[in-house]
Amino acid sequence: MGDAFEMELDEASVLDSILVDKMELEPNVAEFTWGSAARRLDTAASSKGSMEPCLPVDGALAMELDMPVCVKNLGSDLDAKFAKDGVWLQYAGVVKHCLSQSVSFCVVEAKLGTPLLRRTRNMLELVYASRHEEWEAEQILINALQSNGFQYSVYDVFCRLLYAAQVIRETAPAGNLLQFIEFFAGRAGHARYLSRMGCATQAFDLRIDPCHDINSDSGFNLYLVACCSTLVSSIAWSGLVCTSWVWIGRSQTGRNAKHPLGNEHKTMVAQGNGHMRRQVILSMLWELLGNEQVIEQPLSSIVDRVPLFCEMLRVCRLQRMTTWLGAFGAPTPKPLHLWSTCGFTDDLRRNRPCARLGLLSTTVWDDGKRKRVTGKRDELQQSSAYPDEFCKASSALIYQRFGCKTTRSWKS
Secondary structure, eight states: OHHHHHHHHHHHHOHHHHTTSOOOOOTTSOOOOHHHHHHHHHHHHHSTTTSSOOOOOOHHHHHHHTOOOSSTTSOOOTTSOOOSOOGGGGGHHHHHHHTSTTSOHHHHHHHHOHHHHHHHHHHHHHHTOSHHHHHHHHHHHHHHTTOTTSOOOHHHHHHHHHHHHHHHHHHSOGGGSEEEEEESOTTOHHHHHHHHTTOOEEEOOTTTOGGGOTTSHHHHHHHHHHHHTEEEEEEEEEOOOOTTTSSTTHHHHOOOSSOTTOOTTSHHHHHHHHHHHHHHHHHHHHHHTTOEEEEEEETTOOGGGSHHHHHHHHHTTOEEEEEEGGGGTOSSOOEEEEEESOGGGGGGOOOOOSSOOOOSEEEEEETTEEEEEEEOHHHHHHHTSOOHHHHHHHHHHHHHHTTTOOSSOOOO
16 A cells, blocks of 8 residues: 555656646636646736735834835725736646546545544534535535546545645645635735735635636636645635625525525525535635634624534634624624634624714615615625725734745735
């Protein structure tokens, strides 16, 4: 077995033979190879500002973090286009190779070791106590990883993804691996600030790139590859889309405390449930990779009433705290739950702001009697983005969590 292990590991480490495999994405998604990815990155690096958007960092924040004030006078355009792809894309071939049958599962088991294998199995058995949920997770993973020809269980796929991550971490230069990933990023405030501080970051959101649709097979493939291309103790921030989970519109979604999954025949509800199921997979994989994470939801969200999600929070040991975005300069109070394995989130705790702020809903009256409550569309869309002060504060804490060690130098 030792000879077989060395042979397989050596094969996985020969990047020229593995990374030449293309990502089999949908036709509208660009295909990446080792050569084309390197050329595109070189071209992007030669274009000033194309890879690193200029981000505002004020003097006080720079002084607090002992950072050079090299962007003090720059504008605050957080809607500038974020980089669509990064160096980590070149390791998609490694992940694909490790999911193929050319890598014996005996090799995978030998590489991971008994403690990690046992923890993986126990975690999956606890979270996927229902055979139906386990079957759905199998289909999500198999379709996303283009493994339709292989009858892998959820346990098999998780083990092979962990094996791929270890191979990548052992063979890739540290500067090519990610330190921070922002899922459901919106305007990607955290990723932008941390990228400017010199951290290797990646943000995923449909507003950034249509290819980032987590409910599509090719989109979820990118999420899994990115997770496997991280350094140990990396951090993920996930702002799970809350549109169908909050109290506004609950008469349309059919969600309530007893039936949190709601009416899955409605597109918005089905999409929200798909986001939740894939978030569970990402969170468990992230935990097994030895990384830390933060999941954010509005106070009225009932996603934690879903048994699958609730069990994931428990086995991943995510602790909950509450804060108010109104205390960070948001135009509405907007209370949040932050589930986290990172102790620094306690420093983001704030009480309800005393100032009179706007509301996100209005009551429609009929003959002096309350008829219904409806959301204010413009205010709701505005509240979906984190205020700048919140991004600054949380990014500073994440930067300190990294011990001020970054994989890239400052860009002026």
